[in-house]
Amino acid sequence: MAIQLHWALTGAYIKGRAQGGVPAAQSLIRIMQFCNLRRSLFSSFSACCLTASKFRDGPADEDSFRRETVYKKAIEDRSKRLFTKRLSFDSKEIRLLFIVPNANSTGKMELLMANCDIGKAPSYLALSYTGGNPYMANQWTTPTKNTDFDRYLKATKVLVNGVEFAIKRNLLEALIRFRHTHSQKVFWIDSICINEADPVERTEQVKLMGDIYHQAEEVPIWLGEIENKVETQTALDLIRGMLRAFRSWYDANHQAGFRRRWDELIQMTESTADAIDQKKFWEWLQSECQSFFDGIHLESLGIRTDHRAWDAVRKLLSRRWFDRVWTWQEKERARHAIVYIGDRSILWAELRLSMLLIMAHDLSKTRLTPFPALRGREYLRVLDSLNIGRSPDLLDIMINVRHRDTQLKQDKIFGVLGAAAAYNEKPSNDVAHFSPLVSYGNLTTEDLYKEFSRYWIKDRGDLRALQACNPSKKKMAELPSWVVDWSDNTPSLQLSTRLYNAAKGTEVEVEHAHHINPDEIQLRGIRVDRIKTVCDDEDMATIEEKATKNSLKWDPWKERLLQQYAGMYAAGVRGKGLSASLSGNWLQAARQIDWHGVYMPTGQSMREAFWRTLLVDHDPYIAASTDQRIADEMEIHSVFNRWAWRRGLTRSLLPPTMRDRQPMNISFERWFETLQSSLMFKRFLVTETGLIGLAPSNVQVGDLVCVFLGGRVPFTLRENGDQYTLVEETYLHGFMDGRAIELANEGQLEISNFCLR
16 A cells, blocks of 8 residues: 555655645655655655755755755765665565656656565566666677776666665666656666665565566566667668568468467467467467468568668677576566667567567578578577477576576576476476575575586486586686586587487486585496597687677688588598698598498498588478488488589699589578588597597597487597596487497497596
8 A cells, every 4th residue: 555655646746846846845745644654665755855855956055065965965874774674575575666757858867666565566667678788799898998888887876765876877778768758657677676785685586586577567678778770770670571571471361360360379478488488479380371481582572681781680689688697587577578779669579579580581491582581590589499399498498598698607597597487387396496595695606506417417317417518618617527607608509409319218327425525426328439530720719719709790701610621521532632632630530531431330421421420410491390300311412512522622623513613502501501500619520430520629639429328419528537527518420319328238338437527
């Protein structure tokens, strides 16, 4: 009741200030006393009215300096009383805000704040934003004076119940916008409504954040002010153009019409998590709209295909909001979200559908547009679910949002629990296990990360946690190699567990004695072979660095990444002058391979096995929402043969039939993109017995390739006495579907223990 009266009287306060200054404010105070508002709220609010009216709205005179001094002293005194009481977790108590309107756009930002139980709260908006620089990630470079970086990190002051309160510039810009567009709305804003100086309250409020965003009437997603009006409008026009084209097609081909079907889907997904909504919309596109993508050409639909328009979309999707873990949870739990960029806006549901349409277009086997719309798969910054064909579990979520950042390392796990709990009718056992661990004072980040990996490997028997490890990128060097360092924001490039089953028919066998040595874990597995040659050079590392730091402009370097692979294949198949076209470990690897022979583990020709290895045997085209392997009957080497000869050899060495230039078709382009993607941060290897595969860039000669029982993929290990260090997952051609287990059952390979540290 108190908060409802509070918001009802806010209009009287505003009107009073406009009409009568001090008398009106005093009159309002008497009304508030009569209504018996909470003492703490009344004290703070009335002091705000009196002080603001007396010292700021009063006429200037010779005592103005003294009055200003008294005003500042009053602000300082009341700052200690802003958070007078810790919010009650048992009653799910939260604080809500009201933005005081001000016709002067440059006037001081004033907010009124009060407590209430979330179940009795009035309709409110839960703001989703990023605290620092809202613009592209590549603007976060070493700052110089007067840059946007400095400007957005610098705190600015607003008034909350008359108390000066520091917030970041991006939030202030959002409040200034919403002061005019949402003047009668109530807000929840985390950095103001939570006493972050109190670790107990912060811990308890974090546990409620999923409910807070889910119960909000609307979640405004603030991407920041407009940086370039033309680019922003171009991006929004292109997105809406895609939607218009699809809506026109749907209306012409379905009797019910787009609007009716759209409303049904929105109603169906109103209370579910965004990842579940993505799945339902994706299934709808696959079941009812597949013919839209057959032979699709964007230009024929009236959609711009010039690179400037799509670069504008990429730039919009590169804003910092898409890089934060907490903003991911906020949009996951939102029932209704609207994206705001300055004074422009678009429904989140529309943005999400447009990205689904773009993804379906880019993955279409029959599209006629000569290039993918978003080569870097930037649509995943909105969709953010690589497992779009099924409901993800907690580990899926952690892997999918790994590229997102947090200020505190614990929040990489804490920040997803609220959304993960909503993926089922009741929280999963995974969420139930980790929710009690949410704390900002009792558990170290190192112990939290160890417990996460231990739980998935030992309790769940799931080695995907090992696949997520990237020891060469660890920011927390003290972590054991088998523990995932979630503070590493390197995007997940791991092999799909839906494609492979390296230890088919077995279960994980693990021992972990936490009380003896929490840094060690023992797994049973099979030693397959030792690595003899690794193909690497300095150029590859340089190209990968360019791709990481400047993803929008690294296209000219893509083909250079494949130069050596093409040269090794062409020279090997040609069989002459290997030393003339190759050098170093590339020459050594080429000499180890019998290019005209048979690859024994699969029975394929060596040339076929080579290209399937570089593609990790993954078909880039999709059927519905299921990843698929390259069909056995397909001769994939014929797709790359001509390109490899022309790219790997000089013109004088080419056969006459290879010398004429031919345009690349769309089918080849799609395979080519998959090849580039699969080889990023990977190195081609040859083992002592002639097996070939792809391993992470930190692999070394002498490392072991092993298959752990219950694992979906092989792993590379490095011996360290009687212990092993995990290097990373590895693709070993011919050993991705249970061959190691078969050989062990036949007595040709041995199952043994591996102690990882």
